Amino acid sequence: MKAMQIAQNIYWxxxxxxxxxxxHGYETEKGTTYNAYLVLDEKITLIDTVKEGFxxxxxxxxxxxVDPEKIDIxxxxxxxxxxxxxxxxxxxxxxxxxxxxxxxxxxxxxTAYYGDLxxxxxxxxxxxxxxxxxxTFVPTPMVHWPDNMVSFLTxxxxxxxNDAFGQHYASDExxxxxxxxxxxxxxxxxxxxxxxxxYGMQTGKALAACxxxxxxxxxxxxxxxxxxxxxDIVNLYKSWVANEQDDTAIIVYDTMWHSTESMAHAIENAFxxxxxxxxxxxLHYCHNSDIIADAMTSRFIAVGSPTLNNTMMPSVxxxxxxxxxxxxxxxxxxxxxxxxxGGQSPDQVFEAxxxxxxxxxxxxxxxxxxxxxxxxxxxxxxVVSALQK
Ligand code: FEO
Numbered sequence: 001m002k003a004m005q006i007a008q009n010i011y012w013x014x015x016x017x018x019x020x021x022x023x024h025g026y027e028t029e030k031g032t033t034y035n036a037y038l039v040l041d042e043k044i045t046l047i048d049t050v051k052e053g054f055x056x057x058x059x060x061x062x063x064x065x066v067d068p069e070k071i072d073i074x075x076x077x078x079x080x081x082x083x084x085x086x087x088x089x090x091x092x093x094x095x096x097x098x099x100x101x102x103x104x105x106x107x108x109x110x111t112a113y114y115g116d117l118x119x120x121x122x123x124x125x126x127x128x129x130x131x132x133x134x135x136t137f138v139p140t141p142m143v144h145w146p147d148n149m150v151s152f153l154t155x156x157x158x159x160x161x162n163d164a165f166g167q168h169y170a171s172d173e174x175x176x177x178x179x180x181x182x183x184x185x186x187x188x189x190x191x192x193x194x195x196x197x198x199y200g201m202q203t204g205k206a207l208a209a210c211x212x213x214x215x216x217x218x219x220x221x222x223x224x225x226x227x228x229x230x231x232d233i234v235n236l237y238k239s240w241v242a243n244e245q246d247d248t249a250i251i252v253y254d255t256m257w258h259s260t261e262s263m264a265h266a267i268e269n270a271f272x273x274x275x276x277x278x279x280x281x282x283l284h285y286c287h288n289s290d291i292i293a294d295a296m297t298s299r300f301i302a303v304g305s306p307t308l309n310n311t312m313m314p315s316v317x318x319x320x321x322x323x324x325x326x327x328x329x330x331x332x333x334x335x336x337x338x339x340x341x342g343g344q345s346p347d348q349v350f351e352a353x354x355x356x357x358x359x360x361x362x363x364x365x366x367x368x369x370x371x372x373x374x375x376x377x378x379x380x381x382x383v384v385s386a387l388q389k
Pocket of ligand 1: 078080082083144145163221222
């Protein structure tokens with residue numbers, strides 16, 4: 001395994017995790033990469049490491065261009081273990097390397113994971129001359145942990161952006177000019193929705209802090225490197241941070257005997273009648289993290305559950321828990337569901353969505369047993385009326 005050159009004297013020395021399928025409940029159907037970068041200069045500098053278990057791969061890639069014992073500087077842009085997991089192992093080999101991280105959060109979090117490795121704290125605007133190149137640090141707290149920062153390398157004008165602009169996308173192609181670009185955008189959107197979305201305000205501040213940098217290359221900590229399509233990915237981030245919405249309407253449900261499903265279709269008909277683009281997700285088949293990616297920019301969300309043992313179905317509770325933690329884009333909601341007796345679930349869904357920065361479009365919709373055509377038509381009419389108000 002060899003290092004891959006990004007620019008003159010700058011290499012990708014990370015690891016490709018082709019088999020990762022779950023990252024904290026986020027389905028990573030395309031695997032991922034853990035990106036570490038090596039700058040060859042008077043001071044040989046390693047930027048971030050890789051997840052524990054991938055040390056051999058990173059070391060082999062470093063060795064293909066330099067003796068790892070000669071590394072002088074290690075920069076930790078983020079303490080999460082998928083980027084810092086091999087910090088102790090590489091520090092053991094690069095015995096004289098100094099480790100730079102954000103002060104105070106990076107020092108605190110790395111110490112909690114690995115003990116005191118002699119970290120040196122850096123603050124906004126601090127610079128580190130490497131020889132011909134200089135690194136400047138910009139803290140980006142909460143994009144995605146308190147310790148996140150980005151590093152900007154001049155005169156190559158490379159932004160090591162850590163979690164920002166990343167994608168869970170395993171690929172042997174390293175840049176946006178070589179890879180499957182539509183897939184990279186799909187995965188960048190899913191990554192933002194599932195990792196960065198709750199921190200939109202902080203991401204907006206990070207974008208503002210980097211706005212004046214003459215960025216020529218963006219090297220994130222996951223996925224491909226952005227070279228040719230920087231304005232496009234930056235503009236996408238700006239639209240996500242601004243909570244821009246499209247004309248889609250998300251309908252998420254589970255069903256026992258297809259009654260709640262028939263209500264979902266009645267709501268679909270209402271959205272269609274009002275010129276919206278409904279998207280249906282049966283939780284029996286669809287993963288929370290895919291729904292979140294589509295829900296991020298939708299104007300409406302409808303969530304339905306039959307009543308099972310006096311409560312909503314566990315699949316719906318799981319989705320609502322995941323949605324509550326991530327939703328950053330206010331939208332109007334509909335809660336609905338069928339029941340035989342009891343009938344608690346639609347109100348429970350209503351209450352859960354009310355706690356998700358969403359506003360009700362109309363009261364919870366409930367029907368017993370198998371809805372008739374007239375009842376379903378009434379749902380469509382009621383939702384159309386509410387949408388037209
Ligand atoms: Fe890939 Fe927040 O780390």
